Amino acid sequence: MSRKTDGDGTTDGTADRATARTAMARTTATGSRIRPALRPLVLAAALAATAFTFTAPPTALAAPAPGSDQVTLTIRHLDRAGAATSAYTTHVTGFSGPGAGVEERPHDDSGTVTLRLPKGRYLLDSTLGTEDGASGTDWIVQPRLDLDRDTTVTVDARTTAPVDVRPPEGGARPRHTLSYVEVGHDGVTRSANVISASGGLRVAHLGPAAEPGSVTASIDSYWSGAAADYGLGYRFTSDRALTGLVRHPAAADLATLKVRAADRDGAGGTGVAAFLPAEGTSAGLTTPLARTGTATFRVTPERGRWALLYSTPGAPGVMPNRYEAHVAARAGTTTTRTFDNAVLGPALDPLPGTGPAGVRDGDRLSLDLPLLADGEGHAPSEPSFRSATTTLHRDGVLTGTHRGAPGRASFTLADADRARYRLTATALHGTGTRAGRVSASWTFDSAATTGPAALPLSVVRFTPGLALDGTAPAGTDLRVPVTVQGPAAGPGTRALRVTVSTDGGATWTPAPVTGGAVTVRNPAPGGTVSFRAALTDTEGNTLDQTLGNAYRTR
Incomplete structure (x- = not known):
């Protein structure tokens, strides 16, 4: 049993999603935004120990200050036999009052520890086990510990009840289980969790109930079977921590989620697929996934x-591309997401917390848009490109050029008056027969603002059904769905014109959009199909978009 906490207050493999996303919104040397990282990729290292706990610390920790407002807290630790034990890890974290901002990790080998603390409300959690961890782990949480006088708390492993959560596949093996508690009080949130990879996890609530709805508790249990990997997660909001949990869902109670790995560049190799709840804290589960393969999760x-x-797959000197998608889970249904396939093009990032694609803030105009999103619109963390340029024109005059990351640039404007702007982002990607070009050019009116204001940027998505190598059958008619994202979506579209090229952009043929799609006659094997879209929204803002060599034929 061990505790692993990074210096920034996060724990290996179990960092809170919002914290992880904020931490990863950094800028690389090329200026590209790093999209959300795969938190579960560090899980193997984090699970080297039998179990570990993490209590999210206050923003600024403070040591208890001496004074008359202090009281004595005595904590007794008893194992499953009722005997005093030294095999425990206990955390006491302050919510409010003079104790706000205090965190203590007391320990004494006798099993009884005494400390002086300022009066106030605290969260206490304690993990108990044996030296070899063979008998499992007990986790006891007291979400409401009001210290207004000298107090003794007994943490007794005999009060715990089993966490018995298992999938319907009899031969599945347990990987790890995470128990998490988040408590809110007086406008402050504190949290703690324990993760067990050895089985035998037992949990219990301790002490009085907290305020109604102030305690959120979850259990996430991960399993691997012959048919699928399993994520069995349950979340509860009440006034108490959990005391045990028994859930044995049937196959019909689960949703099936599939991840497919494309190989449009023909490079092969094995990457990593992972899954975890989109909300809250969880450890997740990873599995190797060869290109053109499928991972199945239930x-x-x-x-x-x-x-x-x-x-x-990674390569020497090349960062792997990381993608993330959030999906609804409905019992008895199957949802499949394909990553890293054609057609590459601009997309509006749908992940929570993502800001507008373009922003005017005072005299600054910025673009932050996945210009090389994959065929399903997933934003890559490290888009592969040969060159990328973004330019800005004001009333027809070039005012700035940025070279670096595709779809990411910022310009300082000398004139605050309202004017007509043209913002153009271009990227070249791939090599040889797999080379392509993506370009998007927006026009809109803008003037200086008193704060951040979204620019009226729309994009057009082309989403044909392609094989996992990014190709379509030669000599056939292919229906290609066409979707508008942004202010011009739905009733926001005034006009949309699509043209198609099957000779590398030498000639272009109109392709009427009927029923939300265009029909393309695919060229001979080894050919390419390119798309152009000319879009005008109801406010007069325009987009001219080109996807050169969007997909190949076989």
């Missing part, structure tokens, strides 16, 4: 939306 709808993650 999950509980009770846990809400789930995040599917995929990382392409």
Whole structure:
């Protein structure tokens, strides 16, 4: 049993999703935004120990200050036989009052520890086990510990009840189980969790009930079977921590989620697929996934939306591309997401917390848009490209050029008056017969603002059904769905014109959009299909978009 906490207050493999996303919103040397990282990829290292706990610390920790407002807290630790034990890890974290901002990790080999603390409300959690961890782990949480006088708390492993959560596949083997508690009080949130990879996890609530609805508790149990990997997650909001949990869902109670790995560049190799709940804290589970392969996960709808993650194979000197998608889980249904396939093109990032694609803030105009999103619109963390340029024109005059990351640039404007702007982002990707070009050019009116204001940027998505090598059958008619994203979506479209090229852009043929799609006659084997879209929204803002060599034929 060990505790692993990073210096920034996160724990290996179990960092809170919002914290992880914020931490990863950094800028690389090329200026590209790093999209959400695959948190579960560090899980193997994190699970080297039998179990570990993590209590999220206050923003600024403070040592207890001496004074008359202090009281004595005595904590007794008893094992499953009722004997005093030294095999424990206990955390006491302050919510409010003079104790706000205090965190203590007391320990004494006698099993009884005494400390002086300022008066106030605290969260206490304690993990108990044996020296070899063979008998499992007990986790006891007191979400409401009011210290207004000298107090003795007994943490007794005999009060715990088993966490018995298992999938319907009899031969599946347990991987790890995470128990998590988040408590809110007086506008402050504190949390703690324990993760067990050895089985035998037991949990219990301790002490009085907290305020109604102030305690959120979850259990996420991960299993691997011959048919699928399983994520069995349950989340509860009440006034107490959990005391045991028994859930044995049937196959019909679960949703099936599939991750497919494309290989449009023909490079082969094995990447990593992962899944975990999209909300809250969870450890997740990873599995190797060869390109053109499929990973199957079965999950509980009770846990809400789930995040599917995929990382392409790495190579010396090349960062793997990381993708993430959030999907709804409905019992008895199958949802499949394909990552890293054609057609590459601009997309509006749908992940929670993602800002507008373009922003005007005072005299600054910025673009942050996945210009090389994959065929399903997933934003890559490290888009592969040969060159990328973004330019800005004001009333027809070039005012700035940025070279670097595709779809990411910022410009300082000298004139605050309202004017007509043209913002153009271009990227070249791939090599040889797999080379392509993506370009998007927007026009809109803009003037200086007193704060951040979204720019009216729309994109057009082309989403043909392609094989996992990014190709379509030669000499056949292919229906290609066409979707508008952004302000011009739905009733926001005034005009949309699509043209298609099957000779590398030498000539273009109109392709009427009928029923939300165009029909393309695919060229001979080894050919390519390119798309152009000319879009005008109801406010007069325009988009000219070109996807050169969008897909190949076989």
